[in-house]
Amino acid sequence: MAREHKGNRKSGILKTIAKALLLICLTAGAFYLGWHFYTMRKSETMVCLTMMSEDGLFIYNYQSAEAAPDTEDERVPEDGVEEADGGDGPEIPVTDPDWGFASFGRRVRVTGVSGQRLALEDIYTYPQQKVVVELVIGPDGKITRISQIPDSFALRAEVEGRQNGTVNISGRGYTTAQGLSFDWEQGDLVEVYGAGDEIIYAELVEKAGTLHVTANVEGAKVYIDGAYKGEAPLTVNTVPGYKDIMVKSPGYRTAATRALVTSGQSSEVPVELVLVTGTLEVTSNPPGADVFVNHELKGTTPVSIQLPPGDCQVSVEKPGYYSRKASLRVAQDTTTPLHFSLVEESSGITGIGGLTPGLPSQEPQISGTRVTVLDYDPDSRVLEVMDSGRVQSKLVVPKDVPLETVSSGRALWDKVLPGEELIVVTSASGHVEKATKVYSHTFTARGKLFAKDGQVLNIGDGWTRCFMSPNVLIQRLPDRILVRSVDVGDTVTAHGASADDIRFVVIEESLGLKTSFEGYLVHTDKGLRVFSDSALLSVSVPGTIDVVDPGNRVTDKASTVPSGSRLKFCQDGEGNIVWAEYIWKAAISLEGQVGLMSGPVITILPSWEEVTLSLNTTVFVGETRRPFYDVKTGDTVLVAGVSRADTGFIWVKDRISYESVVEGFIGGEKGRSRRVLTEVDRKGYVTQWVVDAGFTVVDTKQKTHMLASQLNNGDKVRLWLGPGGKPVWGEMIAPNLINISGHFLRLKDGYYYFTGLEKFEASEDLIIIGLFKDEELRPGSRVHVGGDGRYVNYIEVLELAQVEERKWWADGTVISVGKNMIKIMADSGYSRDFELPGDTWFVDWEAGVDGNAGELKLGDGVKIAVDPGGKKALFIERTYSPRFRVEGTVTAVSDKNRTFTISGEYGTVRVELLSTALVYKDGIWMSRSEIKVGDKVHVSGSSADSIYLVVVTR
Known part of the structure; x- marks a missing residue:
């Protein structure tokens, strides 16, 4: 009993434990299901535009209470890969109220289009990349799942139109998300993001410009960049940039031109179509x-x-x-x-209504067998014929049997041609007893067979179109045997009733075509070369062979084919190329250097024409096939294609090789055989590089190029240097927009003053070349100045003014200015002479003028900067210029020689000298009483009655 009671108690305990465990499991399960249900109900799933930061995503049009965190939030994606540290994250959304932020949850599930696990870097491949994804954000506001969307899109394209809430972009209609403002019109360049057919984000890249195309043929069809836009006259809004315009009208030559469309402006494009005949x-x-x-x-x-x-x-x-x-x-x-x-009418066949001979319905009833001539040998007089059952036979024509015609005339047996038809009566032995020609060839076309399409032949330079009848006979010379076909390149003569009824073709000369292949024909220094799709072929192409253009029904000699055209080449039995025809003829064939690359668009020098690459562009570097994108700035290339927008072939003839890149300013005299680029590094060390005058420098901003000899001193240039420091490529960084050659006047209040009183602030990278270590730029120095128009960044000292500091200024009044000499009356009362070099400059700061010192006038007050020897005037400041001065001949003297009358071309003027007035002649002081009637004088003063200086000049 005790043992049984103990067992029952143990069993009860186990049941109690089991019930407790079951209750715990049910409670946990209920909690999990409840939490999962709560999470599902409270989680938010959305399709949105996002940008990644270190700790989360910026989400367009997402309202969030949290801001982008400054501290790291540890998280582990479900794929078990720790996320790498990001950069600073995007900058624009942080300050844009349209962008909200959501942090990553502790575990983030990232999936691709097909549901496969991905890392974040598989979706966000570069900083600030905008990506449309599906997000799940939990109740805590954190991201739990990121999924790629199969039908998401990101487009940068032109708005083609708007109608009834639909925006047409890239040939497809899109709707805009609720609340999204899309205010842009046709031609505007926009960037849009979305999914399916709904745009959820849009921004304007550039406003459209207007293109107005007119033509002399109303209704001509207008194509812009290959797309049909309407009929002329046409006004269309389009994305700014260069536009290829093509205008077509039946019966007129297609006209093509190019126009630059500028944002917000209208461009007029008149097109003249020429009648085609x-x-x-x-x-x-x-x-x-x-x-x-x-x-x-x-x-x-x-x-x-x-x-x-x-x-x-x-x-x-x-x-x-x-x-x-x-x-x-x-x-x-x-x-x-x-x-x-023409065949003359005959009364012998009036019974058939005068119909044209040569047609079966026009023949009179003639007895005999109708046969077609296969051949006739006039020497043996053997006639080979074929009857209507295609049975061939040989007949002998006796000399006494004439060849009658239906017009009761006679024809010559020697002129009978294969394909003509006779009605013959023959003997049992095969001799012709009677023969009547019932059909004669009346149409003949001779020349080279340029094209063949089934039974249709194009013969001769005029591309005469001939149709071979089903029973046509084709004979090959010189063996005169019948063959089954004729090949392009054969020289033939076609006979028939008309061009539409050719019955006999003679192959006079055959090229014997055997094999064919396709390739690009390129003109090189070694002759014509052929590139296949994979290699440079070792075949020889004679420049004299014909290249057929079936589309335009013309032929070119191989030597005149646009380089880079794709051809079909035909070889004879010995492997020689004897014939070719265009697969496509290069409408664009450019040779030069690549001056600029912008995405798939490359610009070719020297024409600065733009062409577009694609995945289908065949690119060779030297003799090696390369990927389509292996084209670099500076490459010397051949570019060929059917249009600028469809480049089919590029051959990189020469690829630049360089060891270093330097920047500096161009110096040296223009027009010389060499220029100099001065490089100043960050430590102030100066290095000069020699540039040949014939070296080409490109300006990608202005889309132009120039020789180094044409550059202005002070132009800022970047050079790519090859072995030995030889430039191999050069680009203009900043042209010299100041470009002043003249004199440095002074430095004051941070401004440099130059000839013409032009003043400029100094840029942070200002360099002054032409000075030794301890020298300073001094007023009066001859310089060349460069800069961007506001800031000066380059001063080249051409000649430094060697001014003696201790003898800096000589003050006085000009009493004589000659070609090489200036004389002043010093403040001490003595006169001083100074040599006056031809390039000595003066400036009058108060009057705001400057000029050559030879332009100074008598009476001007000056300060002269002199050389160390005190003999040369190197720079002059004019401190005063008289208000009144006159030059003429003294005609009267009065009032104790204080009042004078002076006459000149201007008339007569009366002047009065101040009591302190000075009088000079030949630089020597003299008394006013020595002034005589007839003296030539120059007087200066503040007015006519306040003369303080008289200079007697003769």
């Missing part, structure tokens, strides 16, 4: 037949007719002769000959 030259035997083209009378043979390109029906009529007609195609800019041999 071809020439049809119609002749007949006999002449004088009326010529009808498409049933319209055009003249009388022989006649030359201008026609629009295309197919036409031509017929000729002449009284007494059967009419003839032909169908042909007129090619633009070519002359197409057409000859008719």
